[in-house]
Structure formats: structure tokens, C-alpha cells
Amino acid sequence: MPEKVVKDWNTPFVFPQKPEKLTWKQFIYNEKTGKIFGRTRYSWGALFVFYSVYFVILFSLFAACMQGLFYTLSDQYPKYQLSDSLIGNNPGLGFRPMPGHVKQGALIYYTASNETQIEPWVTRINEFLEPYRDPSKLPGEGKNQIACNYTSRPPPGKVCKVDLSQMGPCNAIDGYSYNKSMPCIFVKMNRIYGWVPEYYEINELPENMPADLKEHIISLPEKERKQVWVSCNGISPADKEIIGPIAFYPTRGFPGYYFPYTNTPGYLSPLLAVQFLQPGVKQSINLECRMWAKNLVYRGGLNFRMGSVSLVLLID
Numbered sequence: 001m002p003e004k005v006v007k008d009w010n011t012p013f014v015f016p017q018k019p020e021k022l023t024w025k026q027f028i029y030n031e032k033t034g035k036i037f038g039r040t041r042y043s044w045g046a047l048f049v050f051y052s053v054y055f056v057i058l059f060s061l062f063a064a065c066m067q068g069l070f071y072t073l074s075d076q077y078p079k080y081q082l083s084d085s086l087i088g089n090n091p092g093l094g095f096r097p098m099p100g101h102v103k104q105g106a107l108i109y110y111t112a113s114n115e116t117q118i119e120p121w122v123t124r125i126n127e128f129l130e131p132y133r134d135p136s137k138l139p140g141e142g143k144n145q146i147a148c149n150y151t152s153r154p155p156p157g158k159v160c161k162v163d164l165s166q167m168g169p170c171n172a173i174d175g176y177s178y179n180k181s182m183p184c185i186f187v188k189m190n191r192i193y194g195w196v197p198e199y200y201e202i203n204e205l206p207e208n209m210p211a212d213l214k215e216h217i218i219s220l221p222e223k224e225r226k227q228v229w230v231s232c233n234g235i236s237p238a239d240k241e242i243i244g245p246i247a248f249y250p251t252r253g254f255p256g257y258y259f260p261y262t263n264t265p266g267y268l269s270p271l272l273a274v275q276f277l278q279p280g281v282k283q284s285i286n287l288e289c290r291m292w293a294k295n296l297v298y299r300g301g302l303n304f305r306m307g308s309v310s311l312v313l314l315i316d
Contacts, residue, residue: 091296
């Protein structure tokens with residue numbers, strides 16, 4: 001059996017003493033104990049050695065993980081492409097000029113006789129087209145750009161130049177025709193690495209494709225039919241009535257020799273100038289431009305739009 005402990009009630013109880021109250025000077029360095037900030041030199045040294053080893057090991061593990069990650073990545077092409085990537089394999093469509101304020105949404109509004117209202121739109125277009133106009137500001141200074149056509153594709157390491165001189169009246173000298181109530185917009189396809197369009201044959205043209213676009217495609221030589229076609233029109237029946245005729249420059253689509261995008265220095269997204277020749281004035285016109293290719297998915301509407309872009313045109 002364990003030995004029974006007998007308490008001596010005659011032993012006086014000793015109350016614990018309160019620690020000595022230190023001044024700030026004593027806390028920084030206590031001459032009696034030799035402590036610095038409450039620790040001895042040995043304690044500080046052991047703490048320094050422990051955290052030095054700890055952070056060296058932690059940094060080494062982080063560096064090893066980052067090196068392993070960078071080993072799987074390339075600055076020339078994305079690790080995940082097309083359907084395996086987050087952006088998928090269905091390019092979107094954008095337009096310029098965009099409004100200067102987020103609250104304006106996709107509204108292009110101005111008074112044709114007011115130069116002050118026209119100037120911001122012309123300035124935004126000029127800023128957007130600056131790399132196209134002056135390729136020396138691009139990586140590689142545009143030395144990789146060459147003139148392309150439907151019979152020749154760019155060799156490896158070269159990209160096709162976008163010729164702004166083919167945009168008709170949609171040019172800076174004419175102010176992109178905003179002062180004539182015949183404004184131009186520029187539509188461009190978003191870049192997706194490695195994406196190649198599948199072109200329509202004459203007997204494969206969709207039933208819902210606009211009749212004028214079908215006629216245009218049929219009228220072209222076979223070699224010029226390899227394009228990602230673009231059509232623009234009013235969204236509602238009322239919009240279609242007041243939008244008037246539309247002209248496209250230099251053609252009705254994005255030629256196939258601009259694809260695929262492979263991150264070659266100097267590459268610029270192909271452009272299409274869209275000019276509204278006789279739009280209704282003092283009326284809000286809801287417009288939509290969409291692309292046409294066999295491997296392009298189209299979805300309209302305000303949310304989760306695919307293969308298309310919408311805007312509102314209002315000219316006073």
C-alpha cells in the first residue's frame with residue numbers, strides 16, 4: 001500500500017511573493033539578472049538559432065515547391081489549353097470604342113454636331129489602334145509582322161500584319177465618320193492559344209445566317225471563304241428597322257491566316273471595322289454582332305453571352 005502522507009499543520013504557510021516591478025530601463029536591461037527584454041543571453045541565442053533553422057527549412061521547402069511548379073510552366077504557351085483551360089475553346093468578341101465610364105455600360109452616345117462630345121470617342125479609338133498604327137511599340141518592335149493573303153500563311157516565327165489602310169472611311173483622318181452620323185466601331189476576337197476555326201462550306205451555311213452574309217460568302221472565290229464570319233444587326237424588330245445599312249471593312253470576317261494564335265511577338269488580333277451608314281437618330285438602338293464558324297458556340301442575351309457582343313447606339 002502507498003505510504004500515507006501526513007500534513008504538518010504546524011508548518012507556517014508561505015505566501016508567494018509578487019515579482020519585482022520593473023521600470024522600462026530595467027526591462028530593457030536588468031543589471032541584477034543580466035536579462036535583456038526579459039531573457040538571458042543564452043535564451044536569446046537559443047531562440048535565434050531555432051528560428052534561423054526553422055525559416056531556412058521553410059524557405060527551402062517553398063523554393064523547392066516553386067521550382068517544381070515553374071518546371072511545369074512555360075512563358076511561350078499556357079500549360080492548359082483550349083477545353084482544358086479556364087477560358088475554354090470558344091473565343092469571345094469585343095468592340096471599341098468602349099465608354100469611358102463603367103456606368104455607361106456599352107452605350108455609344110454623342111451629338112453629331114458637337115465636336116466636344118465626338119472627341120472622346122475618336123481619342124479612345126486612336127489609343128486602341130496605336131499598336132496597329134505603330135508596331136515598333138510591340139514586343140519585337142513589329143519586326144515579325146509580314147503582309148499575308150489567302151494563298152500564303154506566315155512562316156514559323158512570323159505573324160500577319162493588320163493593315164489599317166484597308167478600313168475605308170473608318171480612319172483617323174475622317175474622324176471615323178462620327179461627325180457624319182455614320183459612326184464606325186472596331187470588333188476583334190479574343191485570343192485563345194492554339195484555337196483554329198472550322199470553316200463553313202457552301203452547303204453547310206446555317207439556316208439562321210443572315211441572307212446578305214450568305215450571298216457574300218457564295219460570291220467569293222473558294223480560297224477567300226476560309227474566314228470567321230461576322231454579322232451585326234438590331235436585336236429587336238424595332239432595332240432592325242432603324243439600324244439601316246451596315247458596311248464592313250476590309251471584309252465580312254476574320255481571315256483564316258491570322259489563326260492560330262501562338263504568342264508570337266508582334267501578334268495583334270485581327271480587326272473588322274463596322275460602319276453604320278444610316279442609323280436612326282434620337283433613338284436608342286440595341287445592336288448585336290456575332291461570329292460564325294462551325295466550332296463556335298453562339299449565345300445571345302445579357303448574361304453568359306458567347307461568341308457575340310452587344311452595344312447601344314444613340315446619336316442626337
